Amino acid sequence: MRIVALAGGIGGARFLRGLREAIGPEDEITVIGNTGDDIHLYGLKVCPDLDTVMYTLGGGIHEEQGWGRADETWSIKAEMKEYGVGPEWFGLGDRDFATHLVRSQMLTAGYTLSQVTEALCVRWKPGVRLLPMSDDRVETHVRITDENGTRAVHFQEYWVRLHAAVDAEHAAVDAEAIIPVGADTAKPAPGVLEAIAAADVILLPPSNPVVSIGTILAVPGIRAALAAAPAPVVGLSPIIGGAPVRGMADKVLAAVGVEATAAAVALDYGSRAALRSASGEGGGGRREGVLDGWLVDTADEAAVAAVEAGGIACRATRRT
Amino acid sequence: MRIVALAGGIGGARFLRGLREAIGPEDEITVIGNTGDDIHLYGLKVCPDLDTVMYTLGGGIHEEQGWGRADETWSIKAEMKEYGVGPEWFGLGDRDFATHLVRSQMLTAGYTLSQVTEALCVRWKPGVRLLPMSDDRVETHVRITDENGTRAVHFQEYWVRLHAAVDAEHAAVDAEAIIPVGADTAKPAPGVLEAIAAADVILLPPSNPVVSIGTILAVPGIRAALAAAPAPVVGLSPIIGGAPVRGMADKVLAAVGVEATAAAVALDYGSRAALRSASGEGGGGRREGVLDGWLVDTADEAAVAAVEAGGIACRATRRT
Numbered sequence: 001m002r003i004v005a006l007a008g009g010i011g012g013a014r015f016l017r018g019l020r021e022a023i024g025p026e027d028e029i030t031v032i033g034n035t036g037d038d039i040h041l042y043g044l045k046v047c048p049d050l051d052t053v054m055y056t057l058g059g060g061i062h063e064e065q066g067w068g069r070a071d072e073t074w075s076i077k078a079e080m081k082e083y084g085v086g087p088e089w090f091g092l093g094d095r096d097f098a099t100h101l102v103r104s105q106m107l108t109a110g111y112t113l114s115q116v117t118e119a120l121c122v123r124w125k126p127g128v129r130l131l132p133m134s135d136d137r138v139e140t141h142v143r144i145t146d147e148n149g150t151r152a153v154h155f156q157e158y159w160v161r162l163h164a165a166v167d168a169e170h171a172a173v174d175a176e177a178i179i180p181v182g183a184d185t186a187k188p189a190p191g192v193l194e195a196i197a198a199a200d201v202i203l204l205p206p207s208n209p210v211v212s213i214g215t216i217l218a219v220p221g222i223r224a225a226l227a228a229a230p231a232p233v234v235g236l237s238p239i240i241g242g243a244p245v246r247g248m249a250d251k252v253l254a255a256v257g258v259e260a261t262a263a264a265v266a267l268d269y270g271s272r273a274a275l276r277s278a279s280g281e282g283g284g285g286r287r288e289g290v291l292d293g294w295l296v297d298t299a300d301e302a303a304v305a306a307v308e309a310g311g312i313a314c315r316a317t318r319r320t
Numbered sequence: 321m322r323i324v325a326l327a328g329g330i331g332g333a334r335f336l337r338g339l340r341e342a343i344g345p346e347d348e349i350t351v352i353g354n355t356g357d358d359i360h361l362y363g364l365k366v367c368p369d370l371d372t373v374m375y376t377l378g379g380g381i382h383e384e385q386g387w388g389r390a391d392e393t394w395s396i397k398a399e400m401k402e403y404g405v406g407p408e409w410f411g412l413g414d415r416d417f418a419t420h421l422v423r424s425q426m427l428t429a430g431y432t433l434s435q436v437t438e439a440l441c442v443r444w445k446p447g448v449r450l451l452p453m454s455d456d457r458v459e460t461h462v463r464i465t466d467e468n469g470t471r472a473v474h475f476q477e478y479w480v481r482l483h484a485a486v487d488a489e490h491a492a493v494d495a496e497a498i499i500p501v502g503a504d505t506a507k508p509a510p511g512v513l514e515a516i517a518a519a520d521v522i523l524l525p526p527s528n529p530v531v532s533i534g535t536i537l538a539v540p541g542i543r544a545a546l547a548a549a550p551a552p553v554v555g556l557s558p559i560i561g562g563a564p565v566r567g568m569a570d571k572v573l574a575a576v577g578v579e580a581t582a583a584a585v586a587l588d589y590g591s592r593a594a595l596r597s598a599s600g601e602g603g604g605g606r607r608e609g610v611l612d613g614w615l616v617d618t619a620d621e622a623a624v625a626a627v628e629a630g631g632i633a634c635r636a637t638r639r640t
Binding site: 042043044072073075076078079080082083084085093094095097098099101102104105108120122123 | 364393414
């Protein structure tokens with residue numbers, strides 16, 4: 001069976017690790033990874049989501065933290081502080097730096113991000129085929145208002161520096177809008193559309209529906225490919241009982257005007273069936289729906305009816 | 321007193337540390353550092369000699385090793401081995417990497433190596449003004465013959481990989497020629513010629529006379545500036561009793577056809593007095609001599625007469 005999964009960082013990576021254990025020896029997983037939270041730091045290209053997937057599936061992740069490397073050292077971070085070179089809010093460990101050094105050197109030499117990712121995976125052997133959503137630069141920015149006024153900051157600055165990731169109760173600023181800069185002109189990476197078209201099943205893990213899956217879907221051609229794929233598309237709710245499984249999905253959902261409920265997220269992804277009928281009625285110009293099925297936690301059993309009313313098959317199941 | 325010193329790596333740095341302790345509060349030291357052993361690794365600009373001077377004078381050097389950082393960690397080196405990304409023979413510690421990251425990012429942003437060095441020294445406070453010999457790229461290559469035939473390799477590859485540095489008895493290959501690639505078109509860095517012209521005394525520490533001091537002198541204008549300086553130029557022999565104080569000066573001296581003796585090195589630097597008389601006799605085209613005085617160890621007392629016969633004042637003194 002050919003399985004395609006879209007994935008962000010921690011949530012997606014952990015889902016994939018479970019998926020990899022559940023499949024048979026003949027099954028193949030292709031992961032289309034979000035690159036919208038990529039950032040350039042110290043002149044190096046950092047791809048947090050691709051690396052989290054690669055490290056998690058390759059056995060190098062810091063388990064408790066969920067990102068970065070196990071057995072990490074922090075000498076460079078300490079040195080950067082001595083040099084007064086920022087940003088202090090973004091922590092890159094020494095082992096992690098090695099990945100960014102290798103990646104950056106290959107990119108400078110002219111390799112694409114797809115080629116670099118494949119090369120890095122020669123070492124990590126993640127057991128999946130890991131593709132970046134695009135070889136083009138896409139950066140998710142977040143509009144905020146703080147003491148410096150209203151402005152757009154890099155997603156990582158919002159997520160890490162403004163403490164959105166640290167404690168959902170103490171986010172210093174609200175995300176007012178999510179802007180995937182560069183997404184409108186990005187092209188899907190080689191193999192992405194082909195994998196979607198050839199899949200037997202397509203999965204949307206419980207990754208952030210806005211800044212992870214949403215950014216992947218913002219690359220022109222990917223949403224349409226999901227809508228048109230012969231395989232069923234099944235998603236897993238990242239919201240359980242009104243709270244994100246992990247992270248800050250609720251905060252960025254608010255920025256795009258979607259309620260942080262299992263049902264609202266599914267309906268925002270939209271039903272592939274509804275699109276097909278809408279298209280039949282001449283409803284061109286609407287955003288294509290991408291879901292056939294949706295899995296929610298039993299805590300959200302009440303969402304099932306609303307999701308099914310939107311043309312998406314929905315089942316409630318207990319997390320194990 | 322305005323003191324100018326040319327310097328390579330370990331030998332020069334240790335000499336400068338002693339010099340700094342010996343001078344008065346009104347005295348100023350300007351160091352013109354060799355950049356011929358600079359190398360690009362992992363896409364970063366590495367300046368081994370400038371860093372050795374900076375770390376040694378700034379209190380960050382690994383004392384026993386003589387190069388690199390104290391309290392170093394080696395995570396990146398271990399990772400690079402896992403990625404199969406070379407060169408394995410060149411060891412950069414994590415703290416050291418931070419310096420190269422900051423330097424490379426500033427160079428990419430358009431700063432010159434002089435400006436970057438000044439910025440790094442804001443942290444290290446070496447107590448001297450540290451100038452690279454040139455902001456232009458100069459790379460010392462060494463011609464060797466091994467199982468792969470006759471070829472030129474980067475000085476660092478000769479010095480580190482081919483074990484010239486490890487054990488003088490077991491150098492795998494001979495240096496057949498020393499080629500300062502790029503030196504012919506390099507310009508002295510801002511302030512270099514001015515410092516030489518304004519100096520009260522100019523010192524040549526016991527650094528390698530070929531690949532350290534020799535490379536600095538190969539930058540057009542620097543040798544002539546030394547020859548023409550109003551201040552006396554005094555050198556310290558890097559050879560004591562026929563052996564280099566440290567490193568492999570004897571091996572590279574052989575490559576340029578100079579005996580590894582305290583006298584031969586002085587005579588190869590040449591007498592400023594001899595030049596002046598040679599010029600008076602229309603001896604243009606000769607390489608200018610750069611020495612007024614030469615200090616040798618008492619073990620080389622026999623060299624004094626030969627050096628003085630060459631027009632260079634010479635004294636034998638015991639190392640303390």
